[in-house]
């Protein structure tokens with residue numbers, strides 16, 4: 121997968137060279153290009169922002185550098201990336217969207233700062249590429265850069281070969297619509313706290329049932345709204361009624 125990121129703070133994206141994603145980049149599984157938006161300014165001050173029409177606080181990003189960036193990175197008539205614009209006004213970033221984006225050959229992330237990007241940029245881009253305005257959650261970040269780090273990590277770990285063990289994302293929280301339950305490793309007793317006995321039993325069906333029960337209980341406690349989208353059988357319902 122190819123990933124381009126345009127930002128006025130390209131240094132903010134340095135963590136893409138570290139850890140799991142950094143390793144996938146050095147192994148050639150992901151190709152990352154980080155670009156400074158000011159490359160596409162022409163005034164001496166390399167201006168990227170201006171005040172909003174209609175008044176109001178803060179500054180917006182001007183559309184011209186963004187238009188030139190799109191033209192340079194994805195020339196008209198050539199193959200086009202899927203454009204992802206991080207904004208608290210976007211649609212929610214979920215595991216399902218991460219999975220959908222992980223199937224794309226090319227993603228271009230456009231990081232806004234200040235109060236965001238002139239709305240004509242997304243409208244213009246939508247004439248030639250798929251555009252998603254995406255939010256991480258109901259809080260406001262100072263810019264899209266940290267959101268891109270989050271999204272690239274969530275997407276990148278789903279790519280074939282990036283995780284050591286392909287089975288490891290089948291057990292993720294959300295992959296069955298439920299939160300993951302508790303997990304334990306050695307020692308069997310730590311500071312007086314034992315590991316639940318069933319996990320030591322070697323009884324695979326019993327262990328699977330226990331894990332499902334713990335997931336159901338935790339989801340009911342912490343994220344009850346998720347249960348509406350999960351198909352529950354009689355055994356599941358019995359656990360939730362306890």
Ligand code: 6GU
Pocket residue numbers: 205206207208210254255256257258259260261262263264267
């Ligand atoms: Cl994706 N961007 C910004 N700037 N703020 C956010 C966000 C994204 N998601 C939640 N808050």
